[in-house]
Amino acid sequence: MTAASPLPATAGHGELVQALEELHRAAGWPSPRRVSALIAEREVDLPTPVSHEGVRTALKGLRVPRWETVHSIVAVLAERCSPPRDPQSEVARFLPLWRAVRDGEKGRLKSARELTQSGWGGEDGRWTPEQVAGIVLNPFNAIEIHPSLAIPHEPLMAEDEWVRAGVRLIEEFGAEFALRALLRTLKGDYVGAESGAPYGYQDPGFETVEAYEVFRYGCWKILERLRAEPNLLQDSIRAMRTDETMSREERAEMLRAESDMALTREVMTVTPDTWDEVSEEAHHMVFGYLIKEIRPVGRVGLPLAERFQITWRVAEPAV
Numbered sequence: 001m002t003a004a005s006p007l008p009a010t011a012g013h014g015e016l017v018q019a020l021e022e023l024h025r026a027a028g029w030p031s032p033r034r035v036s037a038l039i040a041e042r043e044v045d046l047p048t049p050v051s052h053e054g055v056r057t058a059l060k061g062l063r064v065p066r067w068e069t070v071h072s073i074v075a076v077l078a079e080r081c082s083p084p085r086d087p088q089s090e091v092a093r094f095l096p097l098w099r100a101v102r103d104g105e106k107g108r109l110k111s112a113r114e115l116t117q118s119g120w121g122g123e124d125g126r127w128t129p130e131q132v133a134g135i136v137l138n139p140f141n142a143i144e145i146h147p148s149l150a151i152p153h154e155p156l157m158a159e160d161e162w163v164r165a166g167v168r169l170i171e172e173f174g175a176e177f178a179l180r181a182l183l184r185t186l187k188g189d190y191v192g193a194e195s196g197a198p199y200g201y202q203d204p205g206f207e208t209v210e211a212y213e214v215f216r217y218g219c220w221k222i223l224e225r226l227r228a229e230p231n232l233l234q235d236s237i238r239a240m241r242t243d244e245t246m247s248r249e250e251r252a253e254m255l256r257a258e259s260d261m262a263l264t265r266e267v268m269t270v271t272p273d274t275w276d277e278v279s280e281e282a283h284h285m286v287f288g289y290l291i292k293e294i295r296p297v298g299r300v301g302l303p304l305a306e307r308f309q310i311t312w313r314v315a316e317p318a319v
């Protein structure tokens with residue numbers, strides 16, 4: 001087969017012809033001669049000139065054209081649609097349709113490099129073959145991943161089913177595609193990432209729950225230290241005022257809080273015995289005075305003392 005010879009018609013040819021017909025209709029049914037002339041006007045930008053007979057046979061589905069022919073026809077028809085369609089997007093949409101004619105179903109999938117560069121697709125709301133492959137390859141759907149890596153969940157398929165599906169994908173589309181799709185998934189670019197469910201590693205409420213646990217643990221440690229160090233609050237306020245590492249935003253926030261005289265008086269009365277009597281705003285203000293930073297250092301499920309690390313404004317006394 002030479003580069004210029006047409007491909008033999010296959011089962012996917014009908015879908016390609018239907019897509020060309022829809023685009024042709026949206027462009028106002030320009031004649032084959034007109035389409036050929038439009039391509040000639042843009043011969044510098046398009047891969048190949050196409051005769052009016054070549055346009056006619058491609059649009060009528062009389063034979064399968066070369067990809068360069070499809071590319072040129074689609075690009076000029078896209079510009080004549082009302083409203084105009086983006087030629088590059090339309091050409092990209094037709095490429096898997098044409099490849100499916102040549103290679104069957106596996107032709108619909110992007111190459112490994114295309115997947116790396118352009119992602120899963122599906123921006124138009126329709127499922128793409130790449131997204132389906134991404135779901136099948138996502139181990140989240142087959143096993144309950146360790147809590148340090150993902151939230152607890154019910155697997156959607158058995159492990160053996162996941163392995164069989166992965167083997168079939170590799171056989172059909174190649175190991176490189178499968179591995180690159182898996183890497184994208186593990187890095188967080190998984191199918192369903194927009195909503196975080198049902199295929200994902202992040203619970204939409206997880207950050208809220210963790211923030212609550214951080215605050216609760218910090219307050220518990222604050223009360224523990226206040227009981228042992230009655231002057232800790234005053235010492236921490238002085239340390240905060242002289243902390244040159246504070247950002248401008250943090251310092252502005254401190255000044256805004258201190259401008260509320262009623263809140264400041266409330267904070268000055270805080271002791272372990274009065275803690276439950278003051279407002280939540282006062283708790284947050286005391287938290288900011290005493291704790292410079294608190295961050296997670298351990299996985300979910302560990303005791304709070306092992307999950308979070310506190311950096312105090314005034315270091316804990318040596319034991």
